[in-house]
Amino acid sequence: MTLPAPDPSSLPEPDPSSLPAPLPPSLTGEKAVLRLTFDGPLAVLTMDSAPMNLFDEAMWGAWADAVAWLTARPPRALLVRAEGRVVSAGVDVQVFADLDPADAESFWRTQLGITRALEALPCPTVFAAHSLTLTAAFELALACDLVVATAQARFGLVERKVGFTPSMGGTQRLALRAGPSRARELVMTGDLYRGSVLADWGVVNALLPQATFDTDARAYAMRLATGPTRAHRATKEIVRRYLADGLAAADDALPGIAADVTGSADHRRAVAAFLTDGPEHRTEYEGR
Known part of the structure; x- marks a missing residue:
């Protein structure tokens, strides 16, 4: 199974020395239900919409703004986290009640675009889940390069x-990580998994x-943010080529990518x- 991926060569080159734009x-x-802050080279996106960090119009709008801003100005790494008792209880069910079936394809194409933009960022991305992480939030986690969690955190695609x-790409991204059988199990049962x-x-x-989850998660992401940025970008590009077109395509691209690094x-x-040392x-x- 492959996922269509944006062409990494079309993404802007990271400029870690530049100051963040407004x-x-x-x-x-x-x-703000979603805040973008900076810890030196590390960008931090924090969901903060008490009590459940639900995905509603405001949250989705903020996420769209965030990935657009980060695409234009890539940091050296990104940490996604949440304030509150839960990471997110998922999509506000009122969204389903209000959505006209005639508008559904356009609506979900827009939300999937957020997932794909997050996935296409050239920098390492880390999703930190300290507790319950459902539906849209879990799907965005699966679009990140790495996921860190507590052993007790619960995850679910409970649609x-x-x-x-x-409908934000979680099923297929879970299948890439865990295999199609596990993806079907998790989605079809709707159960929660630690x-x-x-x-x-x-x-x-x-x-x-x-x-020590917050401190440890930030340190985990900071290690990536202070690493060899262009080498990390190259690693992401090689993996994208493999997922999109297979081993031979990744092999064909590798010498040029390595030369750039x-x-x-x-x-x-x-x-x-x-x-020397x-x-x-x-x-x-x-x-x-």
Whole structure:
């Protein structure tokens, strides 16, 4: 199974040295349901719409603004997290009640576009799930490169409870990570699965302690943000080529991608440091 992917070569080159441009009003302020902040080279997207971080018009609009802003100005890494007792209880059911079937295809194409834009970012992306993560939020998690969670966190694509199917790309992205049988199981049963189970399935990349989850998740993402940015971008591009067109296509693209990284300042400095100080050298990557 393959997923159509945006052409990574069409994405803007990261410019970690540039200062962030003004953010859209939807992503700033105390009343923003989704906030975009920065911790040095790390961008942090925080869902904060008490009590359930539901996906409604405001949340989806903020997410659309966020991925558009980040696509134009890629950070060196992105951490997605949530405030509150739950990560998200998913889609506000009133959305289904109000949606005209005649408008459904356009509506869900728009929401799927958010997933694909997040997935297409050239920087490493990490989704941090400390607790309940349902439907739209889980689908966005599956669009991130890496997922960290507590062992007790619960995940679910529970659209069957309203006679529906996940429509932001979660089913197929779960199938890529865990296989089609597991994807069918999770979606068709509508059951909730612990982070520890999804780690066994290969969906969750790392389990972090509940007591220090926020700190550990940020450190996990910061390690990527302070890493070799252009090499990380190359890794993402190679994986995209493989998913879109298979092994041979990825092999065909690899020499050119590797050549591009060869010219990066981080690579040249790291090679010199390795030769001088050995494999435990302490080169600070600058994202260039």
